[in-house]
Amino acid sequence: MFTLTSLEQEALYLSLLVSGWAVVGSLPVGIACAWLLARREFPGKALVDGLIHLPLVLPPVVVGYFLLVLLGRRGVVGGALYDWFGITIAFTWKGAAIASAVIAFPLMVRAIRLSLEGVDRGLEQAARTLGCGPVATFFSVTLPLVMPGILTGVILAFARSLSEFGATITFVSNIPGETRTLPIALYALTQVPGGDEAALRLCIISVVVAFAALLAAEILSRRVQARLKG
Amino acid sequence: MLELAVTRRQGTFQVQVELNTGTGVTALFGPSGSGKTSVINMVAGLSRPDCGRIVVDDKVLFDSTIGIDVAPEHRRLGYVFQDGRLFPHLSVRSNLNFGLNRLSASERRVDFDAVIEVLGIGHLLDRRPALLSGGEKQRVAIGRALLASPRILLMDEPLAALDSNRKAEVLPFIGALSKRFAIPILYVSHSMDEVLSLADTLVLMDQGRAAAAGPTEEVLSRLELRALTGRWEAGSVIRAVVQGHDTETGMTRLSFAGGTLAMARNHLPPGASVRLRIHASDIAIALDRPGRVSVRNILPARVRSVSAAEGHMVDVVLDCGGTDLWAQISGCAQADLALQPGMEVHAMIKALTIARGDVAEKGDAA
Numbered sequence: 143m144f145t146l147t148s149l150e151q152e153a154l155y156l157s158l159l160v161s162g163w164a165v166v167g168s169l170p171v172g173i174a175c176a177w178l179l180a181r182r183e184f185p186g187k188a189l190v191d192g193l194i195h196l197p198l199v200l201p202p203v204v205v206g207y208f209l210l211v212l213l214g215r216r217g218v219v220g221g222a223l224y225d226w227f228g229i230t231i232a233f234t235w236k237g238a239a240i241a242s243a244v245i246a247f248p249l250m251v252r253a254i255r256l257s258l259e260g261v262d263r264g265l266e267q268a269a270r271t272l273g274c275g276p277v278a279t280f281f282s283v284t285l286p287l288v289m290p291g292i293l294t295g296v297i298l299a300f301a302r303s304l305s306e307f308g309a310t311i312t313f314v315s316n317i318p319g320e321t322r323t324l325p326i327a328l329y330a331l332t333q334v335p336g337g338d339e340a341a342l343r344l345c346i347i348s349v350v351v352a353f354a355a356l357l358a359a360e361i362l363s364r365r366v367q368a369r370l371k372g
Numbered sequence: 373m374l375e376l377a378v379t380r381r382q383g384t385f386q387v388q389v390e391l392n393t394g395t396g397v398t399a400l401f402g403p404s405g406s407g408k409t410s411v412i413n414m415v416a417g418l419s420r421p422d423c424g425r426i427v428v429d430d431k432v433l434f435d436s437t438i439g440i441d442v443a444p445e446h447r448r449l450g451y452v453f454q455d456g457r458l459f460p461h462l463s464v465r466s467n468l469n470f471g472l473n474r475l476s477a478s479e480r481r482v483d484f485d486a487v488i489e490v491l492g493i494g495h496l497l498d499r500r501p502a503l504l505s506g507g508e509k510q511r512v513a514i515g516r517a518l519l520a521s522p523r524i525l526l527m528d529e530p531l532a533a534l535d536s537n538r539k540a541e542v543l544p545f546i547g548a549l550s551k552r553f554a555i556p557i558l559y560v561s562h563s564m565d566e567v568l569s570l571a572d573t574l575v576l577m578d579q580g581r582a583a584a585a586g587p588t589e590e591v592l593s594r595l596e597l598r599a600l601t602g603r604w605e606a607g608s609v610i611r612a613v614v615q616g617h618d619t620e621t622g623m624t625r626l627s628f629a630g631g632t633l634a635m636a637r638n639h640l641p642p643g644a645s646v647r648l649r650i651h652a653s654d655i656a657i658a659l660d661r662p663g664r665v666s667v668r669n670i671l672p673a674r675v676r677s678v679s680a681a682e683g684h685m686v687d688v689v690l691d692c693g694g695t696d697l698w699a700q701i702s703g704c705a706q707a708d709l710a711l712q713p714g715m716e717v718h719a720m721i722k723a724l725t726i727a728r729g730d731v732a733e734k735g736d737a738a
Binding site for chain 1: 461
């Protein structure tokens with residue numbers, strides 16, 4: 143029987159917590175950005191587009207360092223947050239969630255944007271002629287039709303968050319019980335002699351979690367598709 | 373009901389239309405690209421005129437001079453699109469209720485059950501749009517627009533995407549709607565069949581302008597509009613009533629102001645009020661009443677006018693008991709007969725030249 147050690151349980155729990163919050167927290171922003179990029183023309187759009195995609199091409203360590211400079215206790219934003227509200231982000235699991243969210247953000251936005259661009263604007267016009275305002279139309283017509291894209295975006299972002307390492311270790315380091323997620327625990331084990339067996343077990347757990355996430359995504363997306371097709 | 377005077381430039385194309393429509397069905401008829409859809413999109417608020425004014429039922433929806441531009445969702449107009457545009461993620465029932473649910477109780481003037489009954493869509497309520505046939509989709513789309521209790525129903529070639537069987541399945545419903553629910557309809561079409569069986573008033577669109585407007589029979593029978601209406605073979609459109617069917621001879625008798633017409637048997641109920649089109653080239657003219665002849669319809673008439681038409685043809689307008697019949701004869705025939713206005717003649721129409729498609733049941737305006 144494969145029972146988890148307390149270290150494994152803790153790393154798994156943290157990974158799920160961090161990735162879950164990373165996705166949930168960034169989803170509304172992701173949908174808003176995708177909508178802006180898909181539907182609106184504004185000056186500096188190319189710049190915004192590039193900025194959103196930057197984490198995809200930058201080394202994660204750069205993103206992590208940038209977050210540290212920005213959100214660290216002595217950072218521009220982080221300092222203010224600490225001074226006024228007593229909130230610390232760096233070196234906490236919340237920081238890990240933010241790092242994961244930033245890294246995974248481009249994947250999420252891309253998937254939702256593509257889906258939004260595929261929505262028949264005529265359906266939105268039809269909703270308007272039926273007495274539905276722009277905001278209500280977005281929630282009752284556009285959003286349900288974009289659901290497959292949102293699902294894809296969420297799964298991609300979640301999977302990317304689970305595997306996040308570089309930005310996380312730079313920004314929030316390796317703190318047991320706080321920021322030591324599966325990849326970080328795995329990395330730590332490979333750095334000590336005799337950690338091979340424990341590392342292998344973490345590998346298996348990672349594979350199982352990732353696979354379960356993909357499977358769940360597939361089942362959900364089939365359901366959504368079936369709903370749209372009747 | 374609808375008062376419209378708008379101008380809108382789209383690239384090099386300019387739509388400039390003035391319209392006043394009443395009750396019943398008003399058809400905007402014209403070739404593709406004549407600006408028909410642009411006009412109803414402006415009425416619906418889906419596109420914005422550069423300048424002008426749109427009023428429906430005394431409510432100003434758009435007025436560029438005083439800066440009024442009511443959002444589409446506040447215009448209370450029903451719009452039936454060519455491609456249906458049912459919401460794929462909702463059941464038929466939810467689609468039908470989409471507009472209805474957004475109305476307060478006092479604004480609801482159209483009864484759900486009545487619409488379901490008239491459109492015959494009761495058995496579809498729990499289905500998804502993806503599982504409906506083209507004709508069913510359009511009926512649901514019509515129901516959805518109607519249930520929003522619109523001031524006016526806008527229809528943009530709702531039958532264009534359907535084959536002729538599906539078309540015949542939806543057409544009668546549209547005719548029944550305007551009367552049953554007392555909602556005026558603005559109907560965009562480039563199909564003469566649809567215009568004949570639906571339109572009380574006809575607006576001919578040409579190159580972004582309303583070239584002519586008036587009662588359907590009158591507009592269609594006007595010679596000078598032939599260039600616009602003549603894509604379908606030119607002729608007169610008259611009103612008639614089905615007298616009865618003769619099973620033995622296989623004929624149907626129609627009566628109109630100028631007499632009785634025989635045609636190949638059709639399935640219209642006796643007593644039905646119909647519209648009938650008689651192609652100008654199907655009418656022959658005789659100075660004396662011919663004796664033994666196969667032509668079944670020989671009607672006494674008086675020549676009203678004679679004018680030259682293109683290609684050595686001559687247009688002759690006959691007054692047949694107060695109804696104008698437009699005949700086209702060759703210049704050579706005119707040389708022989710020397711027709712003059714005021715002459716008493718006989719109009720001859722072969723029964724078989726009146727095809728079933730030339731007759732459409734159409735009651736008087738609501």
